[in-house]
Amino acid sequence: xxxxxxxxxxxxxxxxxxxxxxxxxxxxxxxxxxxxxxxxxxxxxxxxxxxxxxxxxxxxxxxxxxxxxxxxxxxxxxxxxxxxxxxxxxxxxxxxxxxxxxxxxxxxxxxxxxxxxxxxxxxxxxxxxxxxxxxxxxxxxxxxxxxxxxxxx
Numbered sequence: 001x002x003x004x005x006x007x008x009x010x011x012x013x014x015x016x017x018x019x020x021x022x023x024x025x026x027x028x029x030x031x032x033x034x035x036x037x038x039x040x041x042x043x044x045x046x047x048x049x050x051x052x053x054x055x056x057x058x059x060x061x062x063x064x065x066x067x068x069x070x071x072x073x074x075x076x077x078x079x080x081x082x083x084x085x086x087x088x089x090x091x092x093x094x095x096x097x098x099x100x101x102x103x104x105x106x107x108x109x110x111x112x113x114x115x116x117x118x119x120x121x122x123x124x125x126x127x128x129x130x131x132x133x134x135x136x137x138x139x140x141x142x143x144x145x146x147x148x149x150x151x152x153x
Contacts, residue, residue: 014147018070023145026063034146043101043141047084050096057104064108071151074114076144077101082135083122095119101141114149 015023015035028035037043043056052060067075079098081090098117106112127134 015150016070019072019150022066022070022072026066028143028145031144034144034149036145037143043143044136045097045139045141047082047135047139048093050093050100052100052104057107060101060104061108064105064110067145068109072145072149073111073151074116074149075105075110076116076118076146076149077105078118078120078124078142078144080120080124080138080140080142081122082138083125083129084135087121091119091121094121097139097141101143105143 020035023035027038029038043052043060045051067073077098079094079096079101081094081097083090085093095117098119102112102115102117106115122129122138125134125138126140127137129135129138
């Protein structure tokens with residue numbers, strides 16, 4: 001008797017094949033809540049900055065256009081900061097970062113009313129704030145697309 005075994009990726013529920021394809025092609029990975037922009041593709045910011053450089057602005061507008069074309073109309077946008085400065089200041093800075101990304105996505109065609117901006121400040125670091133390299137990694141915005149953001153076709 002011949003037995004065959006294969007590793008199969010289970011599609012994320014609530015998304016069409018076309019939606020999954022666009023998300024994955026743009027660096028999103030399936031997570032518990034939906035699709036998250038992967039660690040290699042996330043948006044990092046300079047020290048004390050919420051400015052998005054023009055190439056990243058263009059990338060975000062193109063991403064939004066592609067998402068809108070497959071019926072994804074919104075996203076959650078989490079802003080983060082390193083632990084330099086006061087917690088209150090970092091919360092406001094993370095808000096500005098998330099709003100800047102939201103604005104770029106809306107400029108590309110996503111619906112402003114379907115965007116959810118979350119300011120997390122320094123509360124959820126992904127690296128140590130004790131060294132410069134870790135602080136760079138913590139100055140980020142994460143884009144999350146959930147099944148509720150994806151229209152059914």
